[in-house]
Amino acid sequence: MTNWSRKHAFARLRTSSLCRSDAPLASAWATIGWWEARRIPFNLIVGSAGILSCVVVGIVGLGSYFLFDSDFGLPGSPFLSLMAVMIYAVMANVCFTFGWIAELGVRKAWPAEVDRFATLSFSLGLVFSTLLTLTPAAVVGMTGIFGLLGHLIGVIHKT
Numbered sequence: 001m002t003n004w005s006r007k008h009a010f011a012r013l014r015t016s017s018l019c020r021s022d023a024p025l026a027s028a029w030a031t032i033g034w035w036e037a038r039r040i041p042f043n044l045i046v047g048s049a050g051i052l053s054c055v056v057v058g059i060v061g062l063g064s065y066f067l068f069d070s071d072f073g074l075p076g077s078p079f080l081s082l083m084a085v086m087i088y089a090v091m092a093n094v095c096f097t098f099g100w101i102a103e104l105g106v107r108k109a110w111p112a113e114v115d116r117f118a119t120l121s122f123s124l125g126l127v128f129s130t131l132l133t134l135t136p137a138a139v140v141g142m143t144g145i146f147g148l149l150g151h152l153i154g155v156i157h158k159t
Helices: 005-012 026-034 039-068 077-110 111-153
Strands: none
Touching: 026 077, 026 111, 039 077, 039 111, 077 111
């Protein structure tokens, strides 16, 4: 993806109905309401990325177990994995809450910039949270691909 297309995609996200505010928010309660109206879509987007990450990690883990008798990628305990996912989800929502808390601070300090701040911070937070959630899939997926290639060309042997 070129730099121009990344900027264009982000600009489209910022101007989408999810990220923009159609009218200036007049009060702190309106600000909190604007953010909270976006919590469920935020959780659905980041949660979908989390499901994709879990599926990729599971496929790589099961593939390494069945193909190479290795436990790469498989967690020690499914309970601990579930707890880690739950803690991650709670922390993502705590960070989301900091979005409207920060906006309330900006509203007091720089009232002229508050609408721009809301759109930009929500957009950046959504992109960052989604990419962070996809990181395990990217790391484990690439490691799995390189491990598979290593086994296929004979560089890595079963232990």
